[in-house]
Amino acid sequence: MTALFALATSLLWGLADFGGGLLTRRAPALTVVMVSQSLATVVLGVIVLATGGWSEAGPRLWFAVAAGLVGPVALLSFYQALALGPMGVVSPLATLGVAVPVSVGLFLGERPGLLQVSGIAVAVLGVVLAGGPQLRGAPVQRRAVLLTLVAALGFGTVFVLITEASTSPTGLFLGLFVQRLTNVAAGGVALYAAVRRGAPALPEGGLRLSALPAYGFVGLADVAANGTYAVAAQHGPVTVAAVLASLYPVVTALAARGFLRERLRPVQAAGAGLALLGTLLLATG
Numbered sequence: 001m002t003a004l005f006a007l008a009t010s011l012l013w014g015l016a017d018f019g020g021g022l023l024t025r026r027a028p029a030l031t032v033v034m035v036s037q038s039l040a041t042v043v044l045g046v047i048v049l050a051t052g053g054w055s056e057a058g059p060r061l062w063f064a065v066a067a068g069l070v071g072p073v074a075l076l077s078f079y080q081a082l083a084l085g086p087m088g089v090v091s092p093l094a095t096l097g098v099a100v101p102v103s104v105g106l107f108l109g110e111r112p113g114l115l116q117v118s119g120i121a122v123a124v125l126g127v128v129l130a131g132g133p134q135l136r137g138a139p140v141q142r143r144a145v146l147l148t149l150v151a152a153l154g155f156g157t158v159f160v161l162i163t164e165a166s167t168s169p170t171g172l173f174l175g176l177f178v179q180r181l182t183n184v185a186a187g188g189v190a191l192y193a194a195v196r197r198g199a200p201a202l203p204e205g206g207l208r209l210s211a212l213p214a215y216g217f218v219g220l221a222d223v224a225a226n227g228t229y230a231v232a233a234q235h236g237p238v239t240v241a242a243v244l245a246s247l248y249p250v251v252t253a254l255a256a257r258g259f260l261r262e263r264l265r266p267v268q269a270a271g272a273g274l275a276l277l278g279t280l281l282l283a284t285g
Contacts, residue, residue, distance in 0.1 A: 002236025014251020068182025074154025100156025
């Protein structure tokens, strides 16, 4: 079950990143985050009301609040790092966030077997290579590296916090709702500050209703990924769940290849193969 839900997490996050990347070509990144997360929050609110999730309210929701505060900081740091570029360095470097939940799992006493340790090492290497690391060429600004490391730390921290936000399915819906509600509140403050500084709040020509399904897909895929990861981490070793859930750059690269006809670089193809091999080692271990 852990491997299945963790791989579903990678699929959902990879597709969400791909969709979000397409939307940010037409609209400000902060606007994409706000609209997609707001739509997801509305859907989650309806689910919480329908399932009676409010009965699960308790101290654990503070973990969801913390995840909701850390998430936007990580995401915006990541987008700013991508703006400073190059993407071939920033994207693979951001996957270092997997070190946070893996470290927590080891600290709590998890001891993966030799086959799983080998799978973790191979899968992480595959993820880094699948991002298409730029080994030479354009220089990398120190600020871009610092922002990427902040994003990686934030992403890894969200992994840990959302796992602790609930212990039941209805509680998980409530935790995800609180997390997204906090996301929207924090993002709203950031968007207001950006507009005050003169940044555009909407894409050129305004926000079209025809684009809302795409925003909704990005937001709901991101929410669903958080949910499937929480289930994976609660029903198996966090060290395994975190690594398998971090395969999403492979999904993003393959989606770009399939939908945009982007050609995979040899290093990316090799990375995808290593990620698959690491996945098999983790699943069989």
